[in-house]
Each structure stands twice: as C-alpha cells, then as structure tokens.
Amino acid sequence: MIFDNVTAITMNARRQILTQGAVVVKANRIAAVGKSGEILSRFPDQAVIPCNGNVLMPGLIDTHVHTAQAMIRGCADDLGLIDWLGKRVWVLQGNYSEEDGRASAALCALEMIQSGTTAFLECMLAERYGFDGVAEVVLQSGMRAAIAKIVMDLPSYAKIEGFMHSGMVEDGRTSVDNTLAAHKKWNGAGEGRIQVWFGPRTPGGATLELYDEIGALAEERGMGITIHLSEVREDLEYARSQGFRSPAELALAHHLLGPRTVLAHCVWTDEADWKIFAQTGTTVAHNPASNSKCASGIAPVHRMLQAGVNVALGCDGGPSNNTYDLIRDLRLASYLANLRENDPTVVPAEAVLEMATLNGAKALGLDREIGSIEPGKRADFILIDMDKPHLTPCWDPVSTVAYCAHGSDVDTVVIDGRIVMQGRKVLTLDEEVVVEEARRRAPEVARRAGLDIGPRWPVV
Ligand SMILES: [Zn+2]
DSSP: OEEEEEEEEOOOTTOOEEEEEEEEEETTEEEEEEEHHHHHHHSTTSOEEEOTTOEEEEOEEEEEEOGGGGGGTTTTTTOOHHHIIIIIIHHHHTTOOHHHHHHHHHHHHHHHHHTTEEEEEEEEEOGGGOHHHHHHHHHHHTOEEEEEEEEOOOTHHHHSTTSSOGGGOOOHHHHHHHHHHHHHHHTTHHHHTEEEEEEEOOTTSSOHHHHHHHHHHHHHHTOOEEEEESOSTHHHHHHHHTTOSSHHHHHHHTTOOSTTEEEEEOOSOOHHHHHHHHHHTOEEEEOHHHHHHTTOOOOOHHHHHHTTOEEEEOOBOTTTSSOOOHHHHHHHHHHHHHHHHTOTTSSOHHHHHHHHTHHHHHHTTOTTTSSSOOTTSBOOEEEEOOOSGGGOSOSOHHHHHHHTOOGGGEEEEEETTEEEEETTEESSSOHHHHHHHHHHHHHHHHHHTTOOOOOSSOOO
16 A cells, blocks of 8 residues: 555654655554655556645554543543542442443544554553453554553552552452453453553552562563653652652662563652653653643653653543544643743743653564654554645644644545545444444443442532
C-alpha cells in the first residue's frame, strides 16, 4: 500500500517534515518514505491510497491508561481525592465483573483508536476485571499494548474505614503468580503486539519486600514495571515514614527503577529525584489533565526534560481526565508547563509531540520499532484530516496538531501495517455494539455498588 500525497511529520532523527510525500507499507512495516513522484515510480504496482495532503504522523502512545475506568467516566466529577477514590471509583470498580472489565476495555480501545492512539500502557489491571478478556479486546482491536497486572499485598487502604472497597483487595502471592501466568500466556501475542508487565500499587499499597520480589522477577524475565509515584503530597510523607527522603529513593532502593519502568505522575519530585530517573533510564508518564482535574499539582516537566529524563504522556482514566483523547492533552502539557515556569517557551509543540511518540515508544521498550515514520519501522501511524476550520490556516503542522487539533480530526489509523480505522470508521470493533454494551452495563455496576449518580442540578 502507498499512502500518497501526505504531509508527513516523520519524527526521524533530523525531524524532517515531508510535503507532497508518500509512505509505502509492506506487511507490517514501513518500506519506504519519500517524495510522491519518486515513490510512485519506484513502486509502480502497489495499491495507492490518496491522502489529500493530510498530515501523516506516528500513532500516539498513551503511557498511562486505566481501561476499566472508561465505563465509569464522569462518575466522580468535582470531588476531592479521598471521596473521589473511596466513595466512587473504588466502590464502582470493586463491583466490576469480568464482563464489565472487557466491555470497559473495548470502550476505551474504541475511543483511543478514534483519537489516534495506536499503543498504550494499561497501568493497573485488577484480577476482577479479567486479564484474558482485556487481552482479547486488545488483540481484536488491533492495538499495541503493555498490560500491567495489579500486584499488592498490603490492604492498608482497605483498613481505613470506607476507603478501599473490599472488591479491590488482592493478596500478594496470588497477584504475583497470576501476573506471571498472564505473562506466560499473553506476552508476545498478536505478532508481538501484547506485552505483560507488573503494575504494583503505589507505596503504601504494597510491602517493600514485594517490591524487591517484583524487581527481581521483572529483571529475570525482561518484564516492565509501572507504578503511580509522587502523585500527591501525601506520597512524600509515606516515603519519609519508611525512612526515605522521597518516593523516588524508596523505588530505587527496592529495585523498581530502570529502562523498563514507567512512573506515573511524579508531580512531587525534585532535582535529586530527576537525577535518579535520568541515571536509571526510568520513564515518567506525565498526566496533565488528570493532575489538573484532581488538583494534584503541576508536574515539573520542563525540569525533568532538562535533566535528561524520558518524559512521555498519559491520559489516565475516565473519572480523572475524563477522556482518552491524547491529542487534547498535547496542548495542555505545553500550556501547563508554560504556566508553571512562567515562560511560554519551555515546552514547545515539538517537545509534546516527542513525548507522545518517540518518548512513549522508549517507555514501552519499542523505540527501535515504533515512534517515527522511517523505513524498517513497524507501520503504526495516523492521518489527520486538515480540511477543517479550526486547523486553518496551517503555518506549521507540528504546532497545528499539538495546539489546534482534536482526536476527532483523526481520519485513518494504521497499526502494525493493518488499517484499523478508515474515514473514521473503526474496522476492528463494532462501534454500535461496544457503546451500547457500556451504556447498559454502567448503571448496573452503579446499582450493585449502591450508588446513585446523576446531575447535581434538579432533573425535571
Ligand atoms: Zn492512574
């Protein structure tokens, strides 16, 4: 297939923007990238897909996703963290069945594909959501994913009355064993599209011994680890109560850091922490919308990038964002960093696009495979329909995509050489069925949880 007449934001080493370009896909890889005329004469027998001058760029990589939370989108708006988690999110999730977990993952995948995300890191898959069902959804959707199974052995949050719902508690042995079983069964499935990782609970939700064990197992098997770290100020107090200067130092001492680790949030971190992240090659998943909505704080993204940390982007979840449209968060990531540093030059459009592509690829250990439009890489890319008033005029496709586009401007999605969406129609999942099922299941979960969720204004 030749995707012809594109404006390609290649993200190659020279960061070239190719106009009147063409991209050739053979099987699951990019075979050639070049000027349209040259490509068409070099590959005369290939099927040509005309692209109307639209932007072609690497698929976005979301490095912090809770798939189970898609179906409880908007269930806990405008609440403080304790009530947000303890009275809504955990209560609802603690009442999920495996069918609910699967339905929510399908809803989430559908939304991600429709907004140009081609690969993601599911950060906390609980036992009760059903690992197999979620992995099957990923396979069917055509997406690329690292799925991290929850590991925990300290039900400390459950001991605070009314905080962690009993349905969310797992025991240490089972949670580790089941992660290893899922790894054995699913890692590498879908021609390598699926990876299985460890998703330990944030410090306070697991013992330090469990972290040591996970660190050793991950090292031995080449598995990734993802964990929420320094999201809120209270995380610092917990680390200090355990005798550490910061959560980053706790994570370092207990073998959680390294090039296969993704730390979510890292809002409450300092220079010494950034040095640790950079030296160990650890990735930080920045979640600008979630941090803003939950008032967790503004992460020091500019400082981390300057310190050499690999910073990628994440949407987080349905109750904290409230969408899985990573394009919307490109703009927020830049604007928030400007606000924090009181300087509009610190995290420009180019930097946020790197975070959502190249840095995300590195986070998943796939920097040699995805993240840019270059011959030899896997064909994971998207086309953005630029024929829109809010994308006009377009002086610079990079800042237009980063600051003006919406997820709904994505027209075509290709993952691993397969067209997954074309003309905004998703070809791998049945949109009507997926949406209808989520719409039916969500109120049933709320009913089982004993929650009455609705408008705060009178309904007449
Ligand atoms: Zn999260």
